[in-house]
Amino acid sequence: MALLGALEPLAVAPAALFVGMLEAGAHSMQRQIGVPSALIVVIEGITMLFVLAATVRRS
């Protein structure tokens, strides 16, 4: 997460908040409707990959 945010220090806070929300919801999701909380890790990974791909690098 820090690596992703490190590309833009100001973006760390909202990014961390987003991830925090996901993880907080993960357990109640698993408790209430039985969806494995590992799905959240998948979503985090996919989100980060898309953000990486969308960030155009100036070389």
Next chain:
Amino acid sequence: MIDLLAAAIRIATRLLLAALGGILSERAGVFAVGLEGMMLMGAFASIVGAWAADNALAGVLLALVGGAAIGVVIAIVTVRFRADNMVTGLTANILAAGLTSYLLRALAGEGRPIAIHLTPLPPWLFPKLDQIPVVGPLLFSLPPLTYLAIVGCIGLEALLLRTRAGLTLRATGENPEAVFASGAVPMRVRVLAVVACGAIAGLGGAVLSLQQVGTFTDGMTGGRGYLALASLIVARWNPIGAALACLAFGAAEAFEFRLQGFGVPVSSYIVQMAPYVIALAVLAGLGRSSRMPASIGQPLQWD
């Protein structure tokens, strides 16, 4: 002693396969930080494939596909969209960890991981040859994927150093503009190399799950992808050298089991650290003297 060496060879197999894939990727100019995820995906896919089809070969083939899938993701993000190699690799590892745990639970359908237990692949014995003292147990009574790793190691060395395709691949890691000028497409070479890296590293994962343990647990690769990465750097991106480095790490791990067996009063956690401490020490000792491919990690111009 022979026993220890044979165990070292068996343990080195998974590292070696992952390291061979990594060499392919890094020689083409893409850092192979995603090895861990590729191995994990391969380990998972091979167990599920072998279990669903009741056939070890199906598991091995699915391991190739699973590892290559992570390779495709990394190739698209790093080569096509020119993202940072390191961060992409780490992210792909997170994705693979999540995806394998999720699918393991989704297969059972009730939030608990499905339990698959298979018998590990038995060794293939060469008749007569396996009776030769010393050489027999070391070279002619190994599990099938270990033979594949040995053949693959020699094959990769020949491919890289003796063929035109290998030359193009190495040139893509050193100087992509020259490759472009010679008529090949660097982007295509890199994508193919990373996907092939995924497939081979997936095989490494299959060694771990299908050949050695017979089951899959969450995050079972436990950093071995990074150890493979270290061993290919120690070997300076050279397949034969990587085999030796992996053997050294394998010996360290095999020794650890023996040490525990003898009841030596050393904490098993200390001994578990050993391979990683060796890797760190060797890397630190090597320092900047190891020259990496010149344009590794640098994005390609649009072509």
